[in-house]
Amino acid sequence: xxxxxxxxxxxxxxxxxxxxxxxxxxxxxxxxxxxxxxxxxxxxxxxxxxxxxxxxxxxxxxxxxxxxxxxxxxxxxxxxxxxxxxxxxxxxxxxxxxxxxxxxxxxxxxxxxxxxxxxxxx
Amino acid sequence: xxxxxxxxxxxxxxxxxxxxxxxxxxxxxxxxxxxxxxxxxxxxxxxxxxxxxxxxxxxxxxxxxxxxxxxxxxxxxxxxxxxxxxxxxxxxxxxxxxxxxxxxxxxxxxxxxxxxxxxxxxxxxxxxxxxxxxxxxxxxxxxxxxxxxxxxxxxxxxxxxxxxxxxxxxxxxxxxxxxxxxxxxxxxxxxxxxxxxxxxxxxxxxxxxxxxxxxxxxxxxxxxxx
Numbered sequence: 001x002x003x004x005x006x007x008x009x010x011x012x013x014x015x016x017x018x019x020x021x022x023x024x025x026x027x028x029x030x031x032x033x034x035x036x037x038x039x040x041x042x043x044x045x046x047x048x049x050x051x052x053x054x055x056x057x058x059x060x061x062x063x064x065x066x067x068x069x070x071x072x073x074x075x076x077x078x079x080x081x082x083x084x085x086x087x088x089x090x091x092x093x094x095x096x097x098x099x100x101x102x103x104x105x106x107x108x109x110x111x112x113x114x115x116x117x118x119x120x121x122x
Numbered sequence: 123x124x125x126x127x128x129x130x131x132x133x134x135x136x137x138x139x140x141x142x143x144x145x146x147x148x149x150x151x152x153x154x155x156x157x158x159x160x161x162x163x164x165x166x167x168x169x170x171x172x173x174x175x176x177x178x179x180x181x182x183x184x185x186x187x188x189x190x191x192x193x194x195x196x197x198x199x200x201x202x203x204x205x206x207x208x209x210x211x212x213x214x215x216x217x218x219x220x221x222x223x224x225x226x227x228x229x230x231x232x233x234x235x236x237x238x239x240x241x242x243x244x245x246x247x248x249x250x251x252x253x254x255x256x257x258x259x260x261x262x263x264x265x266x267x268x269x270x271x272x273x274x275x276x277x278x279x280x281x282x283x284x285x286x287x288x289x290x291x292x293x294x295x296x297x298x299x300x301x302x303x304x305x306x307x308x309x310x311x312x313x314x315x316x317x318x319x320x321x322x323x324x325x326x327x328x329x330x331x332x333x334x335x336x337x338x339x340x341x342x343x344x345x346x347x348x
Contacts, residue, residue, distance in 0.1 A: 026181075026182070030182065034182050034325065035325060035327075037223060038223045038280070038292075038294045038325055039279065039292075048223070049218065049223050049224065049292075049293050049294060050279055050280055050292030050293055050294050051292075052290070052291070052292065052293065054278075054290035054291060055279065055292070082332070083275075083332070090276065091273065091274065091275050091276040092276045092279045094275065094276070094279065094327045095275075095327060095329075095332045096327050097331070097332075098327070098328035098329070098330050098331050098332070099327045099328045
């Protein structure tokens, strides 16, 4: 095999990996904005537009260190993955385990920790 | 003799029947073609409605740049009689503007005349997806579906429904009040079962694995009864 062909193949391989990275990398902030703010509100206070007076429980205030420090990282992961019932809470918190990847959920937990500026209990 | 009369009568009657059926099919095809022209002349395509499947959206941006729901599977999703009426008098279905989680729906959808509406409905009924199996779901106010819709999951968090005569529920999703007049049950089931086919990027979560196949069928039958 000559050198030129090898270079072409290498460049192609690099482009393939980069391309993949670019098209699939969605930040936790972007995911939060698209999926979560509709209920949790644009600053996470639990005041999204879906929260009408008919909503039996209010979405968790992600900006409250007091509320969020009661939850461990595992609690948060479980609620996002399987919905409120995973923590014996309301199904008004839907499951996102088939919508977000496990890595995206991991990033989301860190993002929520930034919003509340707190760490997990337990 | 008698026999021959009956026989020719049969021939005449069947010829007439064929002529009528043939003519009917011919005229609805013609209407669909006219409907397509109206659709194009009024610029209903473009950013507003995609009429060419399959879905190609991959990113949030792909979804967010659309100004209206895609119609490439309209013939499976919507009911013809509903479209004929709605296109003449378009009432708000989504409480919020398409794709917005802030702005109220201004309710400014273009209106068509009766003839145009009939023709466009005829055209949209020709847009179908191979991923919808027909004859699977019958409208049915079933308690299991209600349980799965309201308690196991809480679809009303985002969708308006009618509950004891009152409209309740979230605002981000299309209202499901009287959805049985608008949506076909078989499509509702397909939409839940194969979310990536119809709408790969949306604010609604994927329920595969969280609702069983039976739950999805029961929910589709329930919504079709709304």
